[in-house]
Amino acid sequence: MKPIETEIVVVGGGPGGYAAAFYAADRGKKVILVEQDKRLGGVCLNRGCIPSKAYLHATKLIQEARESAHRGIAYGEPKIDVAKLRAWKEASLDKLAQGIAGLAQKRSVQVMQGRGHFEDSQTLRVETAEGQRFIRYQQAIIAVGSKPSMPAAFDLGNKRVMTSTEALDVEDVPEDLLVVGGGYIGMELGTVYATLGSRVVVVEAMPAILAGADPDLVRPVQRFAEKNFKEVRLGVKVLKMATSGKKIQVTMEIEGKKIDEYYDRVLVSIGRTPNCKDLGLKNTKVAVDEKGFIRVDSQQRTADPNIFAIGDVVGGMMLAHKAAKEARVAVDVIAGDHHEFKDVVIPAVVFTEPEVAWCGMTEAEARQKGIDVKISRFPWGASGRALSSDRTDGLTKLIVDPETERILGVGIVGHGAGELISEGVLAIEMGATVRDLAEAVHPHPTLSETLMECAEAFYGYATHTYTGRKTEA
Numbered sequence: 001m002k003p004i005e006t007e008i009v010v011v012g013g014g015p016g017g018y019a020a021a022f023y024a025a026d027r028g029k030k031v032i033l034v035e036q037d038k039r040l041g042g043v044c045l046n047r048g049c050i051p052s053k054a055y056l057h058a059t060k061l062i063q064e065a066r067e068s069a070h071r072g073i074a075y076g077e078p079k080i081d082v083a084k085l086r087a088w089k090e091a092s093l094d095k096l097a098q099g100i101a102g103l104a105q106k107r108s109v110q111v112m113q114g115r116g117h118f119e120d121s122q123t124l125r126v127e128t129a130e131g132q133r134f135i136r137y138q139q140a141i142i143a144v145g146s147k148p149s150m151p152a153a154f155d156l157g158n159k160r161v162m163t164s165t166e167a168l169d170v171e172d173v174p175e176d177l178l179v180v181g182g183g184y185i186g187m188e189l190g191t192v193y194a195t196l197g198s199r200v201v202v203v204e205a206m207p208a209i210l211a212g213a214d215p216d217l218v219r220p221v222q223r224f225a226e227k228n229f230k231e232v233r234l235g236v237k238v239l240k241m242a243t244s245g246k247k248i249q250v251t252m253e254i255e256g257k258k259i260d261e262y263y264d265r266v267l268v269s270i271g272r273t274p275n276c277k278d279l280g281l282k283n284t285k286v287a288v289d290e291k292g293f294i295r296v297d298s299q300q301r302t303a304d305p306n307i308f309a310i311g312d313v314v315g316g317m318m319l320a321h322k323a324a325k326e327a328r329v330a331v332d333v334i335a336g337d338h339h340e341f342k343d344v345v346i347p348a349v350v351f352t353e354p355e356v357a358w359c360g361m362t363e364a365e366a367r368q369k370g371i372d373v374k375i376s377r378f379p380w381g382a383s384g385r386a387l388s389s390d391r392t393d394g395l396t397k398l399i400v401d402p403e404t405e406r407i408l409g410v411g412i413v414g415h416g417a418g419e420l421i422s423e424g425v426l427a428i429e430m431g432a433t434v435r436d437l438a439e440a441v442h443p444h445p446t447l448s449e450t451l452m453e454c455a456e457a458f459y460g461y462a463t464h465t466y467t468g469r470k471t472e473a
Contacts, residue, residue: 003134006032008334009124010141011116011279014042016311016323017143018100024331025107032135033104034126036115039097040104043145044320046093051168052188054089056351059195063353067390080196086170116144118280121306125280139306139334142286142294143323144279146272146312153240154180154268160248161241161266164189173197174264176230178250180238182209184350186269187221190229191353193267200229201263203236203252212348213356214363216377217413220393221352228353241266274313291315298340300330308334322346345428349418354393357421360409360428361399373408374400376434378454380414382464385445391415396450398434400458405433416447423451434458 010021013035021033039046065075104111112135114128124135148163159166167189173196179186182204194200202209202225209225209232210218225232237253247262274293281288285304287295293315300308308330311323325344332339347359366373380386380394394414401408410424427437438455442448456462 001133003123003136004032005136006030006110007138008032008141008331009034009116009135009137009139010143011124012042012143012145012311013037013040013100013111014143014145014311014323015044015320016145016327017042017141018104019324020141020143020310020327020331021109022103022107023328024334025109027331027335029331029335031107032110032112032137034112034114034116034124034135036113038113039093040100040111041093041097042143043147045096045100047165047168049320050093050096051089052164052185052192053351054092055085055168055170055192056188058085058088059192060353062195071390080173082170082172089168089170117278118283118286118307121284121304137306139308141300141327141330141334142279142302142307142309142313143311143327144275144313146274146318148269149271149273150268151270154238154266156241156243156248158243158248160243160246160264161268163268167193167267170196175199176263176265177201178203178248178261178263178266179269180266181269181271182206182232182234183269183271184210184352186267187225187350187352189267189269190225194228201231201233201261202229203233203238205235205237207234209234210350210352210356212362213350213358214397214411216363216395216397217356217358217411220354220395220413221350221356223393224353272312272318274315276313289315298342299333300326300341301333317346317348319346319348345425347421347425349421351418354391354414355417356411356413357417358409358411359421359425360407362409362411363397363399366399366408372402374402374458376400376454376458378450378457378462378465380447380450382453382462383445383447383450384464385447385449386414388445389415391447394447394450396420396454398437398454398458400434405435405458407432407434407437410451412450414447414450420448420451423448 007030008024009032010017011034021031024031062078114126117125119125126133164185177198177200179190179202190200239251242249248266287303294309294313296309296314310326312318329339329341350356376398378396381392386392397411399409407427434455442452453462460467
């Protein structure tokens, strides 16, 4: 069969891949998007960001109902229909996937369902249900994403040992659930299952959960977990697992002592690995690092001049919005523009209870690098909006250059932190100073005011908190 000719082929239909395909089409390029799943959207839409947030929203309603009794509004215990919950989640995913497919059609992006394999630097073989198809392209963009890591010692071939993929299917609500890994995936899904009724134990090898976030932002999440989970154990190593009847026997090391415990299910959430195997990269000039991630420069170019790579496969922050930004960079470069993924402010959001979000430089990073910074904090206990919503466990902080007073980083923990952090991104990207933020009028009563008052607190005159500092206005 004669090869199909195209200007750009995008391998992978996740948030990076379809963003690249759509943007390239918008710029007048002929594009083919290759995706092996039936639905576009990749891991994020189908087995990650979106389904997890759907479950977090549903279970948050349970949590809020339980907490409302002191307001004079009492509800009975919720009746959970797991099958109906799962069906609702799937319906949401279908709607989103259909929307993406419709946008591809409107842009004349040809979507080919199948597994892509590079034959050489300008030929992609696609294994489709109808047989092999060959695509001859001028430029390729690899956006095949990543998958959950599963160490051999944990891989029992037993469905009771889950990754995030299986956990999001919610086949049942186990009585006892072990979560291995206290990162954002483990803590988010631990919150879902704990609210549904599981006794959740989280074990983390590091001395703190949510590595990467500043300790003062993590503390409210830690308090919630200690109250709502059975236990959170830090500095614990899980050594091995074994099937024991209908339970999973887990051997772990705590303070130098080995213990065995038994769980109905185990969720392994210790990181992700790139989907670079069986992609045919050896038939190209594309180079990978020691961990299997594709090496790229600041313009998303690989070592092969015809191939670019974006998203999880290139490492770094494995976030959908990072992949989408890299997609724009790659397409612009292909189109002949000068664009680099350099000094880009990428926000991170953890949708725990409460949410944690940060962007730019963290306080811990500044200390580690020996960078002199000033920190301003505004506790949400002083926010009228937080108090009226029973959300006073939040905190807003600014990391500031003491000489120029430019905002270097923003951190927020609290209800809706993920919706608030974009103002911090904009401030850093625009080179805003603390005074710029302090003088921007924010609506009252809102949680967004905490950013303004945090900036005012830097100068010692925040209306709703007293710092005792006096600085000339």
